[in-house]
Amino acid sequence: RICDGLSSSVLKEISTEFDVTFVFGVETTTSSYDYIDDLEIVVLDFVSASVLECIDDKEQSVQLLRRDDTIPSRGVVRVRYPSQGKITTIARCESTLPNAQGCAVFTLKLLITVIDMPESEVHGDILNLLADAMDKRIFEEIVPELITLNYLGPDPGEEVVISELAGSSNHDSSAIGLVFGVTFCAALLLMMMLIA
Numbered sequence: 001r002i003c004d005g006l007s008s009s010v011l012k013e014i015s016t017e018f019d020v021t022f023v024f025g026v027e028t029t030t031s032s033y034d035y036i037d038d039l040e041i042v043v044l045d046f047v048s049a050s051v052l053e054c055i056d057d058k059e060q061s062v063q064l065l066r067r068d069d070t071i072p073s074r075g076v077v078r079v080r081y082p083s084q085g086k087i088t089t090i091a092r093c094e095s096t097l098p099n100a101q102g103c104a105v106f107t108l109k110l111l112i113t114v115i116d117m118p119e120s121e122v123h124g125d126i127l128n129l130l131a132d133a134m135d136k137r138i139f140e141e142i143v144p145e146l147i148t149l150n151y152l153g154p155d156p157g158e159e160v161v162i163s164e165l166a167g168s169s170n171h172d173s174s175a176i177g178l179v180f181g182v183t184f185c186a187a188l189l190l191m192m193m194l195i196a
Contacts, residue, residue: 003054003077015077017113020126023152024108024134025093027100028145033090035145040087040108042142043130047110048079050129051122076122078113100147127154 028035053075081087088108095103114122133139134151 003052015113015115016119017078017111018119018123019082019109019111020123021107021109022127022130022154023105024130024149025105025152026103026149027095027097027147028102028104029100029147030145031102033102033104035143036088036090036106039139039143039146040081042139043108044079044081044110046133046138047126047129051076051112051126052079053077074114074116076112076114076117078111080111080113082109082111097147105152 054077086109088106091105091107093103093105095101110126112122112126131151134149137149139149140146
């Protein structure tokens with residue numbers, strides 16, 4: 001997704017692009033991954049709607065503009081997936097819920113384009129936005145195959161989040177079980193790769 005009126009040549013001159021990669025675990029009603037395309041679209045649309053700072057006719061009077069009045073002077077102006085390579089990497093895990101037919105850990109990569117904004121600030125904001133959306137179960141409401149979807153990282157305050165997860169009554173035991181199961185599966189996969 002990109003703000004209207006911005007071409008690739010304009011973006012190359014005035015912007016910075018960086019990736020935001022994050023990991024989440026899902027338990028699903030199916031053992032297939034047919035839902036992954038829908039989930040990728042929902043994530044892209046959600047992040048774009050939340051962070052894009054485009055200028056339309058109603059906003060021109062309140063936003064700082066460049067000379068041609070169509071390019072924001074600062075902000076997030078494009079959110080997209082890589083045009084080459086994998087968008088999502090998938091690792092299987094063991095389900096912790098009795099009604100789940102599938103369990104997987106996804107690593108997903110977004111490309112974010114900004115004008116005159118610190119990468120670290122935007123990176124942290126997007127990760128916090130995604131973690132909050134997953135905590136509120138927004139994606140489960142849109143993609144019917146999802147039973148649970150839990151943000152696993154990275155997080156700027158990782159130690160705080162882990163301690164909150166272990167001691168919070170807001171997270172049910174299935175979320176804690178999924179995090180434990182995913183962590184165990186990831187460690188097992190890493191050991192197998194090191195041995196091979």
